[in-house]
Amino acid sequence: QITLKESGPTLVKPTQTLTLTCTFSGFSLSTGGVGVGWIRQPPGKALEGLALIYWNDDKRYSPSLRSRLTITKDTSKNQVVLTMTNMDPVDTATYYCAHRKSTSDFDYWGQGTLVTVSS
């Protein structure tokens, strides 16, 4: 059974760096074809893809946010970490992590974590 859970701060101040952790079980990020992605959703708005990391450490980023994002994995801990620098109130959103295979789409999602950016 695959599960994912996001953790991190619920409130950050403008200009701060956000660090979110996705802790998962039921699969390994050392298995060929497996990846984990981060997706966010501002309140009442659409989904937005942020970053992806694959079993072979291939990393992909949203072109519009690339300069602010870093995604890493710790295979031994079954965790994927996303950092986003220079946070702004427009970054207020629910942040999700999700499992995918390189030949498919996001088939398992975490419950999401709401991050509010405010001074």
Next chain:
Amino acid sequence: ETVLTQSPATLSLSPGERATLSCRASQSVSSYLAWYQQKPGQAPRLLIYDASNRATGIPARFSGSGSGTDFTLTISSLEPEDFAVYYCQQRSNFITFGQGTRLEI
């Protein structure tokens, strides 16, 4: 960036009716198009991947079609639990989502 445009923004139907949702890509995404369903307070659920393949456990009333730039999600006979927001997503060029179609009673 590949932009996905969904139509209509809102679709008002009744249980038992047929729903047809559209997604148009700004450039070809081949068949790398997925559909998700999202209910309030929940994470999205994968319905269709690679344009026409139902994900595990998805009822047969959900079907997808299309390739290139034009895609359709069809729900053959609406059940009460199908009223939700639906997003399309492409994985040909990183990942982008459409703006969603709200399916309401």
